[in-house]
Amino acid sequence: MPRQGTSMSRDQLLLMLDTLVPLRMWELAGRTETVDVDALTEAIASHGDDLEFGGPDEHQTRMALVTALALLALSRPDGVDWAGGHWCRDHDACTAYRRQAESMTS
Ligand SMILES: [Zn+2]
Numbered sequence: 001m002p003r004q005g006t007s008m009s010r011d012q013l014l015l016m017l018d019t020l021v022p023l024r025m026w027e028l029a030g031r032t033e034t035v036d037v038d039a040l041t042e043a044i045a046s047h048g049d050d051l052e053f054g055g056p057d058e059h060q061t062r063m064a065l066v067t068a069l070a071l072l073a074l075s076r077p078d079g080v081d082w083a084g085g086h087w088c089r090d091h092d093a094c095t096a097y098r099r100q101a102e103s104m105t106s
Contacts (some may be wrong), residue, residue, distance in 0.1 A: 014085050014094070017044050017069065021087045022072035029089075035071060040064045 010014070028035070043064035047057040051065065069087055072080035075096045079088025088094040 007052065010083060013051065017066065017083070017085050017087075020066045021073065021085075024066050024102045025074055025087065025089070028067075028074060035067065035070075037071070040068045040071075044068060051075055070071055 026081075043057070043061050047055065050058040050061045051054070069080055069082060073087035074089055076088075078096065078101065079086055079091075079094045101106040
């Protein structure tokens with residue numbers, strides 16, 4: 001049963017994400033099932049304040065955020081940055097992609 005009414009600092013949120021996003025990436029990698037991205041977006045958009053202040057939808061919202069970040073990290077060649085965190089599939093390839101993208105814009 002998720003706790004209700006707990007608040008989480010940004011550092012605590014980032015620590016949680018640094019732990020759970022790679023695990024979720026591992027769970028999702030290679031799967032062929034679909035993920036309901038609209039439901040993730042709805043959970044985050046509707047209950048994002050629960051991430052910071054706690055609430056009845058806190059656990060569901062956190063897990064939606066973890067899954068959304070994991071999906072972005074797996075699908076984007078440069079990974080995803082959010083709230084000071086960075087997650088990607090292969091950081092060497094991610095760094096090379098970013099360098100190449102920067103060289104094309106400068
Ligand atoms: Zn990276």
